[in-house]
Every structure is written in C-alpha cells, then in structure tokens.
Amino acid sequence: MLCQSCGQNQATTHIKTIINGELAEVNLCRECAQKLGYNSFFGNFGMDFDKFLGSLMGGNESRTLKSRKRCNCCGSTFEDIAKSGKVGCANCYDIFYDELLPSIQRIHGKTVHIGKLAKSAGSEVKMKSTLAKLKEELTAAIKEQEFEKAAKLRDQIKELEAKG
C-alpha cells in the first residue's frame, strides 16, 4: 500500500480519522508520518528489533533464552511488542526494560520521569519530589523578599533532608 501523502513510499503508519462523517484510515509512510507529526513508534521499534536480532545472530549464548523471554503477566514476548508496537502490560516494562530503553531514549531524549507522582510511587521518589518543590518555593520566597516564609521553608527542607 502506497503512502497517501507522497504517493511514493510504502505506507507503514495507519491513522484512524473522520472524513466527511465517515470513519476512515489514512495510510502514511514513515517520513510523511513524522512530517505530519505522528510518532511512528512502529518504525522505531522495528529498528530496535532488527538490531536486537542482529546481536543475537552474532552467536550470543543467551540467544534462545532471551528471545523466548515472556512477560509472566500478559504473556507478551519482546517480538510481540516490537511487531505490534504495543506494550502488553505494566509488568512488560520491568521484564523488557533493557530492550525498550533505546526506543524510549530516542523518543523522549530522557529516561527518567519528572512530574506528578501516583500514590503508588516509592517513598524515596516522593521525598525527592517534595524536596524539589520546597526548594523551588524557597527560591521564589527569597526572590520576593518574603523572609519569614523563606525561613520556615528552610526549616522544612532541613528536617526532610535529615530524615533522608
């Protein structure tokens, strides 16, 4: 199937859309998808998977072991994920962390979360995040010359750091 945007390359990304009141699919090649702002994770994954297989072909001992690894929660193999572009469950991210990391790095440029935390987040991460927020508030308080507030914040920070 040819790309509907350039009409030249093979379409690899299929996007659901509404055209004149009807549900339709737009088929795009990797380049056009990227140009139009659609993250073609399928393409990215494919590349990693090829590389992954390539490294196995190199006669690695763990070859069969590694490629047969399955998520014990949803049953996905890394091949399933790479082919569909879909991660099966939360547990897959633990099982296939090393395999997924290069793609994650390429998409986001970073590999460590900053921002809101779920209640299930670890206590260390929660503490770090609270500290970062307090320090931000402290900088702001000093800038605004709210010294009483700043002193209180400084005490809170000291207390938390002592606990950690």
Add this chain to the structure above:
Amino acid sequence: MDKWYNKSGNEGDVVISTRIRFARNLKEYPFPCRLNDETKCKVAALVKDAILNGNSALASRFEYIQMPELTQEEAVSLVERHLVSPEFISDRQGRGLLLLDDESVSVMINEEDHIRIQVMHQGLDLAAAYDIADKIDTLLDERLNFAFNDKLGYLTQCPTNLGTGMRASLMLHLPGLQQSKAMNRIASTLSKLGLVLRGMYGEGSEPKGALYQLSNQVTLGISEEQAMSNLRDVALQLVAQEREARNNLTKNIEVVDAISRSYGLSRYARLMSNEECMKLLSNIRFGIATGIIDKIDFDIINRLMIETQPATLMKNVGKKLSPSERDRIRADVVRSTMLKTNIPNNRRLEN
C-alpha cells in the same frame, strides 16, 4: 448547559481551544490491547464507579455512555465535537465514556489506555484546564491502583506517552500563516522544540478551515508545568506571527474580496458542502479578527464549525441524511445563524 465550544476565550482570535489529556492505566490489568471484552467491561465498571461515586463536586454532572449502544452518527459526532478520538469509535466493544454535562470533560475508558482523562477549555487556558484534569486524576488515583514506575512515571501502552502521560494541545486558527505558505517551515522548527503542529481536518498541506493542533510531543523527563510553559511560549509567538500575517494579507484586495464573498455566501447560499462550509467559516473568522466583517462573536463561528460537521448535523436533526440533504440543511443552519448576527448594523444606526 452551555457547551464549552459556545464560548470564546483568551487569544480567541487565534486560539480556539485548549485540551489537556492524561493517559492512565490500572496496575492489575493488562493494557486494553491484551484484554477480552469481558475484562474490558470489568475495567470500565471500576473506572465508572470511581468517578460517579467519588468524592467530587463534579460526580453528579457526569453521564456514563456505553459506546456499543450509540448509533454510528452519534459516535462520529463525539469525534467531531472533539470529545473522543477516531480510534475510540473504530471498535466500540467494551468501551465506555464519562461525559460532563457541558462537554468540557470526557473520560475515555479502554481506548489505547484504560483511562484517558480529557479537559477542553475555550481559548488559551492551559493552567485552568490542567487544574481540573489534575483533580480528576488525583480522585481516581485515590480509588484505583495506577500503573506507575519510579523511573518511567505513568506506564502507558505506547511508550510515546510514558512519564507524565500528559498531552497538552491547542487548537489554532492559522489562515494568515497558511495563506502565506509558512506552515511547513514552522512545523519543522517546532519539531526541534519537542512540539508537534498538525492539521485538524485533512492531512494535506492545507488542512480544511486552516485549523491546526499544536501539542507537546515529549512526556518523559519533563514536568507537566514545564511542558505547558513551553507550549504556551511557542503558542504566543505563533499568535503574534499569525496576527502579523493577517495584517499583511488584508492589504491585498483579493484577500478582502474572498472574505467578503464568504460572508455574503454564508448569509444567502442554499446548498453548502462540508468543505465549502469550513472554508467560508475560516474566511469569516479571519474577517472578524481583522475588522473586515462587522463584529460577530467568535463563539458563533466556533459553534458553527462543529454543528455543520456531517454526523453532528444528522445527530441534531435526529435522522440519517443523504449528502445532498446534508448540504441543504448545512446551508440552512449557517444562513439562519449568520442572518441573526445582523445586529452590528443596527448598532451602527443607533450610534
């Protein structure tokens, strides 16, 4: 209840709306792509209960919609009103939607992720929209167990959403930049800043109605606040560039003529295709913003842009219509609305 799209907000001449969307999943269940319909229904029941029986002032204002029960027109109309994604209605089994009465909040259950919280506000209004999404998210977090990893943040079916799981988008009306052929240059610059600019209707180089969506692309390693602040900074620059492009274009009599003709057609045409309608409404919006057309509230045009979409037209009439019947009714809707906006002339007489 007045729908969100019946209002216009900050920078309303360029920014039509703000959308904040969070992707969340339940720890105990595989992602929806790995669930059968029965388990999907279980997940839907959990999320529905968490919202409707949650300790929120909004709870009583939500309606729960079982997606398989809708007609095709009703389902497509949800997409036209920007309440759900096209993907969400492509297979409706096991999917549910929680919708706030003013349609400013929708919670998609079992789309790509178990939960997609979406908040829409008029104009440029990132902080307020975020605030509501954040509250609903916190409420759900209290009652459910979210899939979360200390390193990767909120876990999502597609790794493009890892981290905050937040996508902030602005719907922009950019006829000035589009007609100045500046869009390709701008889109490629934006991608380097971790943002995406995409046509809302149609994938070609000239999306219908000159409507574009600007969103953050990166969600991991950047906080919600920082992502929104980047988006806002870039959006304000685009707003300034768009206004300048409009001012330059309106020195051209051909552009002024096209705008004035569009206004005339909107008031007198009897048949109007979807494509023509979007073009006319875009021109009229452009004309209002530059003072070529007498002042009409942007919200009237925003509303028409949604109400004249094919499925929403049929949903409002309450029956299936052939394309030619739709063209007639569309023209009726536009004509009657635009003729009612005759007030500016009267005002001028009074002055």
